[in-house]
Amino acid sequence: MREHLLKNTIKVQRAVKDWTQEELARSVGVTRKTINTIENGVYVPSTYLALKIAKAFGVTVETVFQLVEDETE
Amino acid sequence: MIDSIEVLDRKRRRYLFIYLLSFGVFFLAFVLRFTLKNSDIALHEADWILGIAFGLSLPFQAYGAWGLNSVRRQVKRDPEKYAALYDELVKYQEMKAWRFGFIAMAACLAVFCVVSIFATIKDIPSLMFISLWAGFGGYHLSFYLMNRG
Numbered sequence: 001m002r003e004h005l006l007k008n009t010i011k012v013q014r015a016v017k018d019w020t021q022e023e024l025a026r027s028v029g030v031t032r033k034t035i036n037t038i039e040n041g042v043y044v045p046s047t048y049l050a051l052k053i054a055k056a057f058g059v060t061v062e063t064v065f066q067l068v069e070d071e072t073e
Numbered sequence: 074m075i076d077s078i079e080v081l082d083r084k085r086r087r088y089l090f091i092y093l094l095s096f097g098v099f100f101l102a103f104v105l106r107f108t109l110k111n112s113d114i115a116l117h118e119a120d121w122i123l124g125i126a127f128g129l130s131l132p133f134q135a136y137g138a139w140g141l142n143s144v145r146r147q148v149k150r151d152p153e154k155y156a157a158l159y160d161e162l163v164k165y166q167e168m169k170a171w172r173f174g175f176i177a178m179a180a181c182l183a184v185f186c187v188v189s190i191f192a193t194i195k196d197i198p199s200l201m202f203i204s205l206w207a208g209f210g211g212y213h214l215s216f217y218l219m220n221r222g
Binding site: 022025029030031032033034036037042043045046048049 | 078079082153156157158160161162163165220222
């Protein structure tokens, strides 16, 4: 079975909105650290949080999070 | 809101660090006492070492525990803040920390189990305390390290 990685475009979406991590954290009701760990791919958010993040940006969840094949395999 | 959440998050980490450090001092003193008592050397001194370490670390342990509790109390009045401070990342880290704490306790018991084959362990209650505290300390230490990032 091929492994997949969860990539995200949170940094890009934040740049589009001109938001800091703190501002995004405030709009979804988590700490800045949580946003930071998600953005850096350290933590995989729950479906609920992923949807909240997408909603905060006003885009679909697929725009923010994508499954990509692990090329290191 | 976010400033106060970030401030509270930093406070929580700081209080946890104080608590961990003081608990670590006490725990190491207890392990030292246990080792000395089992080696039949410096029995009286071993109790003194523990007494001094306990006396020195207790105020800091109390301060750390009080601080952690005060942070929790502050956000409990505001469900939105509570949800932000104890968000899913923190819950995930707590869950992982529980597992680490359990492994630390089990590993500690396993070490004592192996040691007991080759040597006689006299102070069984202390052995149990050490194992329990290894689990307790392991939980807090791993949570702190994960939360610190």
